[in-house]
Amino acid sequence: MKKRQVVDCIFSAWYPRFEHLTFPSVVLPLPGAFISYLPADGIVLPNSDSGNRHKSSYKAHPDDDSDVDDPDWSDEDEDDDSSTHAPEFPELDAQIKQAIAHLGGKVFPKLNWSAPKDASWIAMNNSLQCTCPEDVYLLLKSSDFVTHDLTQPFDRCEDEDTEVDVQYQLVLRRWTNIHPGMEFRCFIKNDKLIAISQRHHSNFFAYISDQHDGILADIVDFYHQDIEKKFPDRSFVFDVYRKKPGKLVLVDLNPFGEVTDPLMFTWDELTSGEPLEGESSTEGE
Numbered sequence: 001m002k003k004r005q006v007v008d009c010i011f012s013a014w015y016p017r018f019e020h021l022t023f024p025s026v027v028l029p030l031p032g033a034f035i036s037y038l039p040a041d042g043i044v045l046p047n048s049d050s051g052n053r054h055k056s057s058y059k060a061h062p063d064d065d066s067d068v069d070d071p072d073w074s075d076e077d078e079d080d081d082s083s084t085h086a087p088e089f090p091e092l093d094a095q096i097k098q099a100i101a102h103l104g105g106k107v108f109p110k111l112n113w114s115a116p117k118d119a120s121w122i123a124m125n126n127s128l129q130c131t132c133p134e135d136v137y138l139l140l141k142s143s144d145f146v147t148h149d150l151t152q153p154f155d156r157c158e159d160e161d162t163e164v165d166v167q168y169q170l171v172l173r174r175w176t177n178i179h180p181g182m183e184f185r186c187f188i189k190n191d192k193l194i195a196i197s198q199r200h201h202s203n204f205f206a207y208i209s210d211q212h213d214g215i216l217a218d219i220v221d222f223y224h225q226d227i228e229k230k231f232p233d234r235s236f237v238f239d240v241y242r243k244k245p246g247k248l249v250l251v252d253l254n255p256f257g258e259v260t261d262p263l264m265f266t267w268d269e270l271t272s273g274e275p276l277e278g279e280s281s282t283e284g285e
Helices: 003-008 011-021 033-038 073-083 090-102 117-122 133-142 144-153 206-210 214-225 269-272
Strands: 025-029 107-110 169-174 183-190 192-198 234-246 246-255
Touching: 003 246, 011 025, 011 214, 011 234, 011 246, 025 090, 090 133, 090 169, 107 133, 117 133, 117 144, 133 169, 133 246, 183 214, 183 269, 192 214, 206 214, 214 234, 214 246
Parallel strands: none
Antiparallel strands: 025 169, 107 169, 183 192, 183 234, 234 246
């Protein structure tokens, strides 16, 4: 995997080409101060609304040693400490609010590549749904996936000496309720669809087996009609949501390499050239 393949999967690189196939989204450039703030230690949310601190939807992780029941902990102390250190990004605040309104009032965030799925536990709704800048900040600040985007975007690339300048961006996507059983990850190798995995592979959805042939036919048609040879790389991975029979929505594009989760496969299987267990042929489709 080369750095160019990773860069090709930056959201703003592929979204203009496939905008008609995916969820409406807004891309915002991130100021340098905010980029430095995200991987810094601690979770102190930026001040918003002219210094009036938003009561965020933060909740303590069940494994954390929480001080919320400590009688010596006072709201006054919390306010004094947070207001002293909390950064402010008023221009970004305004841009996020405008984007959320434009996208219908609810969004889910990501950076160039990754969404903060690992941080959903910290939100009261246990999801990536955001309705204000503070929700966005909380998820991004709490996510190891986002930190990886910022600090190791080209991890496992073979051309480590190649210089690449990354312009970091915040992506806000219109919130859509997706049935987890109808989201799939599709692996393309040398312009051929070689494997399909259910996206939420730790769960069992009995109807996937019942609808196997229809799901396969829809994904094959979607790839050949809408994706094939329209992406700059011959090998890549795409996620797709089957909204209903015959109606698929592109969710994301990822590099074909170990930085991308192979889910129900292994990368040895995907790169070996040998037929995959349970693989359905798409030749001639």
